[in-house]
Amino acid sequence: MTLYNYFRSSASYRVRIALALKGLSYEYIPVHLTRGGGEQFNAAYRELNADALTPTFVGEEGQLLTQSLAIVEYLDETYRDPPLLPASAVDRAYVRSLALQVACEMHPLNNLRVLAYLKQTLEVSDEQKSAWYRYWIDLGFSSLEKKLSSDKRTGLFCFGDTPTIGDLCLVPQVFNAQRMLVPLDSYPTIVRIASHALTLDAFKKAEPAAQIDAA
Amino acid sequence: MTLYNYFRSSASYRVRIALALKGLSYEYIPVHLTRGGGEQFNAAYRELNADALTPTFVGEEGQLLTQSLAIVEYLDETYRDPPLLPASAVDRAYVRSLALQVACEMHPLNNLRVLAYLKQTLEVSDEQKSAWYRYWIDLGFSSLEKKLSSDKRTGLFCFGDTPTIGDLCLVPQVFNAQRMLVPLDSYPTIVRIASHALTLDAFKKAEPAAQIDAA
The missing domain is CATH 3.40.30.10 (Glutaredoxin)
Incomplete structure (x- = not known):
C-alpha cells in the first residue's frame, strides 16, 4: 500500500x-x-x-x-x-455527521488553495485572511462542542471510548487550529478528546x- | 419521516x-x-x-x-x-470519492453563508463574487469531467446505469451551476448524466x- x-x-x-x-x-x-x-x-x-x-x-x-x-x-x-464506525445505522449516521461537519463545513474553507485565492485573487490582507480562518473554525467548533458536550454517546472519544471516523477528522482539525493560533478555550470537550487521542500510539x-x- | x-x-x-x-x-x-x-x-x-x-x-x-x-x-x-452504492469496496470508494468531490471541494465554497461572508465582511463586488463561484465550479467540474469521461465504470450514470450517491451530489451541483449561469459546455459527460437523471421520476x-x- x-x-x-x-x-x-x-x-x-x-x-x-x-x-x-x-x-x-x-x-x-x-x-x-x-x-x-x-x-x-x-x-x-x-x-x-x-x-x-x-x-x-x-x-x-x-x-x-x-x-x-x-x-x-x-x-x-x-x-x-x-471498526471505525459504530454498529447501528443511526449511530453510524451520527458519527458520519461529526466527520462531515469537519470535512464539509470547516476544512474546505481553510485549505491551501482557498487561502491562496483569498490572498492572490481577492487581495485580502493577512489580517482578513486570519479572521476568515478563525471564523470558520469557530463556527464549526461551536456547534461540534455543543453536540459533543451534550450527547450521551460522547465518551473518551467522539463516540464512546474507542476512536471512530469522527476523531479521525477532529484531531487534524484541532492541529490546524492550534497551528493557526486559534484560541480553543471555548471548546473544552473537543480539546479533551483530541488530547486523549494523542496519548494513543496510532x-x-x-x-x-x-x-x-x-x- | x-x-x-x-x-x-x-x-x-x-x-x-x-x-x-x-x-x-x-x-x-x-x-x-x-x-x-x-x-x-x-x-x-x-x-x-x-x-x-x-x-x-x-x-x-x-x-x-x-x-x-x-x-x-x-x-x-x-x-x-x-442500493445507492456499488457492491465492492473499491467501487464504493470510487463512488464516494465522486460524491465527496462535490460535497467537500465544490459546494462548501459556494453555499449561502460563504457568499454572505464574501459580500458582507470582505466586501467583494458582485463581479468578484460571481468569479469566485465560477472558479470553484470550474475547478471541481474539470476534474470530475476528466474522471467520468475516462473511467470505464461510467454509464448512463456516474457509475453504471443506475443512480448512486455520486449522481445524488452531481445533479444538484449542476442545478446550482445553471442557476448561476456558469457555462457547462466543457463538461459534456456531466451534463449528459444530469440530463439523463432528470428523465427519471425520482x-x-x-x-x-x-x-x-x-x-
Whole structure:
C-alpha cells in the first residue's frame, strides 16, 4: 500500500490515523504542497489525482483511491479490526455527521488553495485572511462542542471510548487550529478528546511532526 | 419521516433524491434560508440542528440526523432497495470519492453563508463574487469531467446505469451551476448524466421547482 501525502495536510492526516489504527504498513510518498509552486500540480501526480489534492491511496492490488473519507471507509470495510464506525445505522449516521461537519463545513474553507485565492485573487490582507480562518473554525467548533458536550454517546472519544471516523477528522482539525493560533478555550470537550487521542500510539504515529517530510 | 429542508438547498436536494429513489414518503417542512434573515437561525430549528444548516432528517423512530451524506448513507443502510452504492469496496470508494468531490471541494465554497461572508465582511463586488463561484465550479467540474469521461465504470450514470450517491451530489451541483449561469459546455459527460437523471421520476420529484416552498 502507498500513501501519497503531505505531513501537514489535514486530509492526509485522517488517512494516516486510520492506517495506524488498523495496524497497516504502507509506503509514504511525500507530495510537498508549497515547494516549487506545489508538487501536487506536477503532471505525474495529476495522473494519479486529477484534483491535485492529497492524499492519494494505492491499495494492495493497485487500486487508486482519492478523497480521505472515501479512503477511510474503504479501509474500514476491507480491514475490519478495529471498526471505525459504530454498529447501528443511526449511530453510524451520527458519527458520519461529526466527520462531515469537519470535512464539509470547516476544512474546505481553510485549505491551501482557498487561502491562496483569498490572498492572490481577492487581495485580502493577512489580517482578513486570519479572521476568515478563525471564523470558520469557530463556527464549526461551536456547534461540534455543543453536540459533543451534550450527547450521551460522547465518551473518551467522539463516540464512546474507542476512536471512530469522527476523531479521525477532529484531531487534524484541532492541529490546524492550534497551528493557526486559534484560541480553543471555548471548546473544552473537543480539546479533551483530541488530547486523549494523542496519548494513543496510532495517533502519535500519524502526527505531522512524526512524518518523514516534516519541516 | 420528516425532512426539514429548503427547495433550493443543494444538500436538501441530495436527500430528496435518495428518499424518492427508495420510494419513501415523508413530511416536508420548509426552512426558508433567506426570509427574515434565515429561518435556519430560529431557536426552534437550532434545537434540531446546531449548525443552522439544512437538511435535518427525522426518522421513523424519531432519530434526528444531520449532514446530507450521513443521512443518505443511513437511508441506504436502512432501506436497501435500490442500493445507492456499488457492491465492492473499491467501487464504493470510487463512488464516494465522486460524491465527496462535490460535497467537500465544490459546494462548501459556494453555499449561502460563504457568499454572505464574501459580500458582507470582505466586501467583494458582485463581479468578484460571481468569479469566485465560477472558479470553484470550474475547478471541481474539470476534474470530475476528466474522471467520468475516462473511467470505464461510467454509464448512463456516474457509475453504471443506475443512480448512486455520486449522481445524488452531481445533479444538484449542476442545478446550482445553471442557476448561476456558469457555462457547462466543457463538461459534456456531466451534463449528459444530469440530463439523463432528470428523465427519471425520482429525480423529477426531488427537483427544486417541484417543492412546496418553490418561489
